[in-house]
Amino acid sequence: MTARHDLPHNLTVYYDGGCSFCRQQVAFWRRLDKDGRIAWQDIGRDARALLGTGISHRHALHRVHARDRQGRRLQGARVMTAMMQEIPRLRLAGQFAALPPFIWLLEVLYRLALPLRRLFTGRWRNCCGEE
Numbered sequence: 001m002t003a004r005h006d007l008p009h010n011l012t013v014y015y016d017g018g019c020s021f022c023r024q025q026v027a028f029w030r031r032l033d034k035d036g037r038i039a040w041q042d043i044g045r046d047a048r049a050l051l052g053t054g055i056s057h058r059h060a061l062h063r064v065h066a067r068d069r070q071g072r073r074l075q076g077a078r079v080m081t082a083m084m085q086e087i088p089r090l091r092l093a094g095q096f097a098a099l100p101p102f103i104w105l106l107e108v109l110y111r112l113a114l115p116l117r118r119l120f121t122g123r124w125r126n127c128c129g130e131e
Helices: 020-032 057-062 077-086 088-097 102-121
Strands: 011-015 038-042 065-068 073-075
Touching: 011 020, 011 077, 020 038, 065 077, 073 077, 077 088, 077 102, 088 102
Parallel strands: 011 038
Antiparallel strands: 011 065, 065 073
16 A cells, blocks of 8 residues: 555645636545545636646646645546545446546546637636636
8 A cells, every 4th residue: 555645635626716617626536535635726817736646727727726635736538537436326437537538538528628728718818728
């Protein structure tokens, strides 16, 4: 068994709090996470939560990033499957979705949805870590 770091949560997700779509997604997942296994770090205006993670602020604004209790960095669809695995009623689906070829398909869908975020938020300039 891998030694765990002294982190208070099983998963820490970094999100852009300046993005209304991201805030809606976080609110949805918070409602599902009744046990508080996921920590949410708004890095939209303050990137200090990213210090020591190896994740750049620009990249964290462009794609969802997370770190698990072991300190591993996750991004994109892998964050989604990790969040599912932290929710008891979604755990099995999250484990299944994390397997190839499903994770590959989810990553393609995630990447296709990224440009839609601008449409949902109306933030055409300086959205998602891009200039």
